Amino acid sequence: MTTERTTAEPLAKTLRDAITRLGRRVRQARPVGDLTFSQLSALTSLQLAGALTPRELADVERVQPPTMTKIVGKLEERGLVARTPHPTDGRQVILAATDEGRAVYAQYERARNEWLAKQLEQLSPEERATLAQAAEILQRVARG
Amino acid sequence: MTTERTTAEPLAKTLRDAITRLGRRVRQARPVGDLTFSQLSALTSLQLAGALTPRELADVERVQPPTMTKIVGKLEERGLVARTPHPTDGRQVILAATDEGRAVYAQYERARNEWLAKQLEQLSPEERATLAQAAEILQRVARG
């Protein structure tokens, strides 16, 4: 059944369909609170990187700088991100997650995984093994 | 290496990461033209279903009816979707893709798959087979 789909093109279609649908489901599992997807994504990138300038963060998130200005503004209002001046370059700014930002991130992260983890528990160990292998391949593809 | 990740929780994290990243990449591969992601998604659902009422389409797309009113409005302006009255219920409306809508959809679909297909071609047949199996599991999870 699956063997006909191992050539690149139909596989691309099937895989994309699965990804978009699953992505929606995961995104819809919003925890209580009022952080949007973009805000959470920016907060995540910031936390993983430690500290970034707005430009760098915009690049990572693949948005334009003005967009990032807005998003960071919201996060700053909520006290989740702090803005400190660059030590040597007066034009630049250093962004970093605050302690509260890190706490909020961890909480959201947990809630977001919950739905998916629950689904995965209902699969067989073999299916989970397949997904684990697939996830690694997909990460490689996403990077490449 | 992968075997430690076959329990549900860490797998959920890895998988979600892979999905969000890959989803972004696929979404960013916008073809020429000016259909947005939401518009294309609605057009796709309409075409696959044949014809739907606004309410049904909103449910499929998991948005609220007023949101769908807007999206369908744009598609109608561009002549990609047609609105016909319901034969028996005067409150309802039937939405369907026009011939041009179907043509535009096909063109976008091709362009959207292109990037991903190209990536997949560089994998080994075994990896593609793994992804094919995974895609089916994921579709099942997304539905469930």
Added chain:
DNA sequence: CCATGCTCATTAGCTAGGCTAAGTATTGTG
């Protein structure tokens, strides 16, 4: 050594997409 030009961030102003609440028309029903 400073005038000119570049880069970083922000502001202004636009469009799209999402929501809730309210309005309108039609159907169904007690």
Added chain:
DNA sequence: CACAATACTTAGCCTAGCTAATGAGCATGG
């Protein structure tokens, strides 16, 4: 037949994204 329920739309709000323009700071070449 009046009244409730349903389907869609309108109105009004917010977030997210964009481009263009602005202002501040840095770098550099005469």
